[in-house]
Amino acid sequence: MVRLPYTGPVAHKRGRVVLVTGAGSGIGRAIALRQAAAGDIVLATDIDLAAAEQTAKLADGACHAYALDVRDPEQWNALADTVIAGFGVPDILVNNAGIALGGAFLEQSPQDWEKIMAINVHGVVHGCTIIGSKMVQRGQPGHIVVIASGAAWTPNRVAPSYAVSKAAALMVAESLRTELAPKNIGVSAVCPGVTRTQLAANATLVGAASTEEVRSNFAAVQSRYSFATPDLVARAVQRAIRFDLAIVPVNFDATLAWVLHRVSPGLMRWICAIPTMELAETTARVATDRLSRISFHGQV
Structure with a gap:
């Protein structure tokens, strides 16, 4: 079937199977709930199964919960087998799971870097490789979304490893987009600015930043400068899928950073x-x- 320009490969498909990582809270939960309400079959995954199950209970539509540690390719393979047996190959994969790590660059240890890269980058790579290969083998249209961040183009003295990890995730999406476009599989990077989630409150803080006062201030700054809600990001995901957009900055701060970074x-x-x-x-x-x-x- 010939699709019109500026429409995504699965934009008009009904009853799509959508796999969302980190769906137990925040942006991931908002994405899962919005896709379920739109009539999709949502597979909500999270390292915290109870949180994913709560998302499934809140959904107005078909939503199923699964445990998944995105760092572990064995778990990805097992999940893929389970999902395909029950629902078929996912039409849409949303790589959302991520963590933040605050502290000066010179105070972050190799272990700190390994932890954040394992989730924010390798977790995305595992999902794109394992689920993406299933999409290609199926030979039908699909779409992959990577939740990156406006931090991807923002040099960062507060959370440098987070910015680096999100820049890497953005390039994963851009590189994969060029490879999968001929196979009618879209790839989008959605880049929120500061969003009203528990990311700062749950962040790992290291070095001089590792005090409860700093954590409180970190969370307060996030709250004060949160120009986006999780649902706003979820709507941006829907827009990226509908129009097969390559990069989608979300709200004022991420767009401003993108413009300044380029200009x-x-x-x-x-x-x-x-x-x-x-x-x-x-x-x-x-x-x-x-x-x-x-x-x-x-x-x-």
């Missing part, structure tokens, strides 16, 4: 070096205003 990487690095969020935000808004006037009015 003036040096300016972006300078803003990110400012030690306080208030100063950084003011500087970013002034820079955006000036850039918009240069771009749209031809004068400063």
Whole structure:
């Protein structure tokens, strides 16, 4: 069947099988609930099975819970066999599971880096490889979504390993998109800005940052600068699937960071070096205003 331009490979398919990782809370739960409400068959996975089961109970539609540690390819293979036996090959895979790790670059240990990369990058690679290969073997349209982050293009003095891991996840999506496009399988990277989740509260903090006061401040900053809700990100996922979009920044802060990163990487690095969020935000808004006037009015 010939599909119209600007529509995703599975945009109009009904009763799609959607596998979501990290679906026990936050963005993953919002994605699972929204897809179930849209009539999809959702497979909600999480390392915490009880949390995934709670998501399934909250769903207005078909939603099934499974335990999955995304770091373990053996668990991925076992899950794939179980899912395919019960529902067939997933039409959509949403790689959402992720963690945050705060602390200065020089204070993070090799073990800290291994932990965050194992989940935020290798977990995505395992899912894309194992489920993606099943999609290719099936020979039918499909779609893979990677939940990256606006941090992917934001040099970061607060959580550098998180930014690095999300930049890597973004490139996984972009590279895979070029490979799977001829097979009619779309790949999208959805990049939220600061979102109202428990990511900061549950983050691992290291070095000088590893105090409860810093954790509280970290969570407060996330709350104050949260321009997006989990459901807003879930809607962005639906948009990415519907229109087969390559990269989808979510809300003001992620879009601003994307624009500044592309227009003036040096300016972006300078803003990110400012030690306080208030100063950084003011500087970013002034820079955006000036850039918009240069771009749209031809004068400063």
